[in-house]
Amino acid sequence: MTEATRRERLRADTEREIRQAARALLVERGRDAVTLRAIARELGITAPALYRYYDSHDALLRQLCDDICADMAAVLYADLAADTSGQVGCQVRAVCRGFRRWALAHPQEFALVFASPRDPLGADQFGSVFLHLAGRLIASNLVVKHADEEVPEVLHEDLVRFQQVLMDAVSVHGVTVEDDVLNLGKIYHVVQSWVRLYGHVALEVFGRFPFAVSNPEPMFDNMLDQMLSDIGFQEDDSAAR
Amino acid sequence: MTEATRRERLRADTEREIRQAARALLVERGRDAVTLRAIARELGITAPALYRYYDSHDALLRQLCDDICADMAAVLYADLAADTSGQVGCQVRAVCRGFRRWALAHPQEFALVFASPRDPLGADQFGSVFLHLAGRLIASNLVVKHADEEVPEVLHEDLVRFQQVLMDAVSVHGVTVEDDVLNLGKIYHVVQSWVRLYGHVALEVFGRFPFAVSNPEPMFDNMLDQMLSDIGFQEDDSAAR
DNA sequence: AACTCTTGTAAACACCGTTCACTGAAACCG
DNA sequence: CGGTTTCAGTGAACGGTGTTTACAAGAGTT
Known part of the structure; x- marks a missing residue:
């Protein structure tokens, strides 16, 4: 064997x-x-x-980071699989909630992986779940058309690079997307969503809201609703694929 | 003497x-x-x-945190004073830009104060600049009226507490505000702005954007514009007081 | 001058990352 | 089988860490 x-x-x-x-x-x-x-x-x-x-204590810590990322990805994929609605909006919600829950349950790991001034994570270990989902989200075409013109020209180069990362992440899972569906406006909105998701979770984990929040969960859910609606999702849309 | x-x-x-x-x-x-x-x-x-x-190494680190907060507040106040436009919108922009600049220039301090799983910071050391500005921003009445009904009821208790913190922060500087101006809807939007500001800055400091960003500054400015417009500021509003 | 309070020291303890010479057993090879 | 190589693991050592303890010596007080 x-x-x-x-x-x-x-x-x-x-x-x-x-x-x-x-x-x-x-x-x-x-x-x-x-x-x-x-x-x-x-x-x-x-x-x-x-x-x-x-080779060193530091190398072991780096390995630890990779393990943590892998485990977190597994948890998020499980959360994703647990959603049987088949609606992309619900799937996004499930993964985002899963991310918050994971971060709150593993503050030390979160701090080490997501809030340490060390070398940036590779795209793969960063959480292919996020990339996968973001790609599907954009590809699902439910997102309202955001004109590319909204996006400042200086950002185009970076967003095109991210576009490629997304396409690769999605194609790994056997899905192919046409170029024009993944337009820059949508990609920009996905990045903005990551900013808000990460911001809320990190603030909550580190207790850095400007006042004591006794009910963070509905606040998070509210943020999620607004985030999805900003991206262009309506509450009860049904999904493609 | x-x-x-x-x-x-x-x-x-x-x-x-x-x-x-x-x-x-x-x-x-x-x-x-x-x-x-x-x-x-x-x-x-x-x-x-x-x-x-x-008393211990830990106590010394805590003192260090306080010092860092004080210094950062001084820098941000200087940025605020350097803005001679008299427009609240410009002032907010100046302080937010100052916060990003400070964080990027002091990543170790930022990580220690804003991204460590330790006891939450007191409201005073948290950066009275933010509170002061947020209070003035809300009081300036330029913010569009957000109905309190938008805000989920579970959050009311927390937001009322934050409302009190804000009023105190502003009144320290000799400004008094009527209760009804500081309505919960506005306060909620200010919290959301903090989420986005912190999220972007932390992601940039820790290099945790999902792709390599070669031009983070215009991306930040863009986020700032959208944030201010979400709060209800138009581009060229003039300010009260 | 005698006394107390304060600020520093040296020595020690247990812990840390890292290096180095060494052991013993497993694996390999003729 | 016997000899040799490979390699995981050891023990001692070096310089570093936080912390405690007993002690010295100067400043301030009476």
């Missing part, structure tokens, strides 16, 4: 344990507790042994 | 030096470099001596 040698299997097992231990430490005791020695202690080995698996 | 004793003066000097050293370390070498021993080294003393001034 397995072509891997005994040694390779053991190595893979240990590496998995390292990741699990690192993750548990981050979740339970914060970023500063993710220590080589603490991880090693958890596995019953010594700290230098970890250097057989990772 | 000074009523302080010699000893008190010396103590105040040392404390100031500690803060300066801590700040310099944060800016130049990141959060993890703000070390008791490094600070002490800078002052030519030993690490335990710092315990005469702060």
